[in-house]
Amino acid sequence: QQQVKQSPQSLIVQKGGIPIINCAYENTAFDYFPWYQQFPGKGPALLIAIRPDVSEKKEGRFTISFNKSAKQFSLHIMDSQPGDSATYFCAARNSGGSNYKLTFGKGTLLTVNP
Amino acid sequence: NAGVTQTPKFQVLKTGQSMTLQCAQDMNHNSMYWYRQDPGMGLRLIYYSASEGTTDKGEVPNGYNVSRLNKREFSLRLESAAPSQTSVYFCASSSTGGIQPQHFGDGTRLSIL
Numbered sequence: 001q002q003q004v005k006q007s008p009q010s011l012i013v014q015k016g017g018i019p020i021i022n023c024a025y026e027n028t029a030f031d032y033f034p035w036y037q038q039f040p041g042k043g044p045a046l047l048i049a050i051r052p053d054v055s056e057k058k059e060g061r062f063t064i065s066f067n068k069s070a071k072q073f074s075l076h077i078m079d080s081q082p083g084d085s086a087t088y089f090c091a092a093r094n095s096g097g098s099n100y101k102l103t104f105g106k107g108t109l110l111t112v113n114p
Numbered sequence: 115n116a117g118v119t120q121t122p123k124f125q126v127l128k129t130g131q132s133m134t135l136q137c138a139q140d141m142n143h144n145s146m147y148w149y150r151q152d153p154g155m156g157l158r159l160i161y162y163s164a165s166e167g168t169t170d171k172g173e174v175p176n177g178y179n180v181s182r183l184n185k186r187e188f189s190l191r192l193e194s195a196a197p198s199q200t201s202v203y204f205c206a207s208s209s210t211g212g213i214q215p216q217h218f219g220d221g222t223r224l225s226i227l
Binding site: 006009042043044046089091101102105106107 | 118155
């Protein structure tokens with residue numbers, strides 16, 4: 001049972017475009033939502049994270065938007081660059097479970113063309 | 115500044131063989147994790163160690179064992195490898211109070227024939 005649904009599976013944009021990656025969940029006990037960026041041959045890297053009491057969080061060109069009522073959250077990359085080409089994973093933590101267990105989405109492969 | 119170091123980077127095993135994947139971090143982090151990554155599956159937690167001396171099962175622990183040797187090192191052992199364990203394995207760590215893995219190693223690519 002997949003608890004965090006991520007879409008799209010892959011995404012191609014032109015340099016300067018604004019790719020948007022979406023995640024949806026059903027479990028209302030999720031209370032923390034990080035995003036990870038992974039380059040080929042490397043491990044994931046924590047990119048940005050949000051809690052459900054905040055509707056938006058920005059860090060540089062990366063923005064998370066959170067819609068608690070819809071149980072959805074999304075990652076926006078402003079002024080995307082070819083160096084942003086990577087796989088992006090959303091994740092969620094269950095407040096009723098272990099502090100250390102995250103449920104991951106299946107990932108989105110982003111390609112930014114020059 | 116090495117961060118999280120995993121060895122080996124690549125390994126091919128035959129079904130039934132055993133091996134240990136090594137992981138060490140130099141950031142004085144309390145918590146360490148082992149994940150596996152399979153195509154189209156995202157990351158799945160195998161085991162984690164909240165602090166030195168403790169280990170707990172994650173989402174997919176069957177067929178694996180772990181040892182938190184000290185604060186720096188967290189190893190993953192496959193006692194009798196199976197083809198279903200062909201995967202990329204990632205070790206990660208986080209600081210005290212960190213509720214998510216913050217730093218990942220570059221992975222061990224394991225093939226079991």
